[in-house]
Amino acid sequence: MLALSRGALGLFTITYLFRWLSFATQSYMNAIAKPLPASIISVSAALVFPLALLVVLQPLGLTGIWLNFPGTAVLCALLSAGTLKAASAETHRPDVAREGTRQAK
Structure with missing residues (x-):
């Protein structure tokens, strides 16, 4: 039992190497008033990815069950990275110089 544990x-x-990214992305998306991407990540982490991996990893038996949680974290990290990349075009725009002020180069 100890060896199995x-x-x-x-x-x-x-x-733990991957789970932080989805949590951080969910918080960031909520902070910039984009609840839909945050909700998609949350539902994927809680329902979609675990169920899909349960089916895919079923032939591995007990090891497949243990791999479900890290697999979900990796898939959520990939989804979060894609979400951040898609949102970066919108959130990372150059500042516009105001009339009457000089813009530094």
Whole structure:
């Protein structure tokens, strides 16, 4: 049982390398008044990706169950990176110089 637990915890720790990105992206999207992308990431993390991975990883048995959470975190990180890239065109615009002021080059 201890060896099985050690293996499971090893797989589970992969989650912490990726999970922060989806949480940060959800908070950022809410902060800039874009709740739809935040909701899509949230629903994907809680429902869509775990169910899809449950089906895909079923042949692996118990290891597939343990891989579900890190797999979900990786997929959410990819979704979050895509969301941030799509939003960057809108949120990262150059400042417009006001009339009567000089713009530094």
